[in-house]
Amino acid sequence: MNILDGLLKALQLIFSGDPRIVEITLRSLFVSGSATLIAALWGIPIAMFLGRSNFRGKFLVKTIFTSLIGIPTVALGFFLFMIFSRENGPLGFLGLLYTPTAIIIGEAILVAPIVVSLATSAIEAVDPDVASLAKTLGASESQATFAVLREALDGIFLAGIASFNRAIGELGVAVFVGGFIAHVTELLTTGIKLEIDSNNIDVAMALAIILLVMVFGINLALNLVQRRKK
């Protein structure tokens, strides 16, 4: 099948609302969305702490988080597979291997360093006077923290977008702990791999187009929202 044929068939599949493609897309959104949410819930408080305090070894902690951004998904997927493996893994008793939940946990671990690093930088970049000014105006410590957070919102948004993009586009974790089972753990990325393996170029192309459009679309939407607020 040549590229043009594949492209036409792919567009046909997308616009006809092929149920399998819809299902895979929604699952992908749900899995990477949940992963990003968890990572943000843990990462932003850590970033608030790192960005607003000074302690010995802070540089080291920040360096560790920054280098973890580049963790290879294949390596992380493999470690998690060993950990979740039903009989030999320390967490095998949870029965999480080959479930979407396992992918969510894996991707949350994968993107948490992105949230922490980018959000820390954003918070550090906020003028220190913001907090002291807020306090002079009678704000409590927590109100002052939130004032800083509001100033750093753009950077935190960026951290969220970057995390979501990394989560939705990764393959290693999804392959190892998800096992690309049709109707259960199949995502956009694993779907592309599987359809190429099965030589269904049109379906693979449809999934790839959706993946790209979604990444562009979500970024665009978030950027527009941000711009309007200014």
Next chain:
Amino acid sequence: MKTWIKVLTIAVAATVLIVGGSYAYFQYFTRTRLLVSTTTSLWETGLLNATEQAFEAKYWIDLGFIPVGTGQAIQQAQGGNVDALLVHSPSNETQFLQGGDGSCRKIIAYNFFTIVGPASDPAGINGSTTTDALKKIVDYGRSNNTRAWVSRGDGSGTHTKEKTLWAKASYSYTQISQESWYASAGSGMSATLNMANEFGAYTLSDIGTYLKLAKDHTISLVQYLAETKDLLNVYSVMAVNQTRHPSVNFSNAITFIKYLISDDCQQLIDNYGKDEYGESLFHSAVQLLKQNSTSQIVQWIKDYAFINGTECPPEYRDPRYPELYS
């Protein structure tokens, strides 16, 4: 500090909610899950998709396939990570049963491997026996110093078969796999066929995947070797041993095996792809073996895929399910 405690509580609560919620949803509000790791050749032809639909229409079980090579499928089963496996490598299956990890083996289908290559047939293997064909390919590769052969190289059933064929032709696999004309793809059947097509090289393929790609005009490779005994390909199903791996879903695995050997499914296997490819991609084996006729193919299956003269020695059967072997 109170803020931190609040934030921490929210983070913990939300994480538990998302993780627990998604886990509960996928675990309890959906059908019981049956995981089967399977060889890529069965999956890539689409046969298992058809089987899954028919099976799920009949039973309230969510059947999930993990398509990997036979080698990896067996590893997953040995770790108790799947409930059953569908594979095609009798020697590996024997080891797996003897290792105590499997039970209730049933031979469900057969077809043939084929050696395919470029239409110009540069090595001149057309009409040769398997052994002669491999010799010609080696000579062609060595003398022209060109990529002549692409191997799966992934520990799959097809890869195991290839090694057996090299041994039969008195070549050392370890030696020739190092030579420059020999390419090890390390991937599934379709990817390997595509690679052989790009290189203009020969490869060993199961007939199903080859026909699918050839019909889609993805590859222009031609099939050279006919259905001979040494190219026989036998598919079997096994449940993962419940005594060794208590967490597996054994009763559903048995339901699945019973379905595979039922007349309905055997017919589905026989007819799969007939309309589209002009010939069946797989042949059912259950009735054939039950009738125990003296036909050549039954004899071939027995010679190639039986263990101690039976498809499953009694010690690996489950006394609760004698109907599997009646």
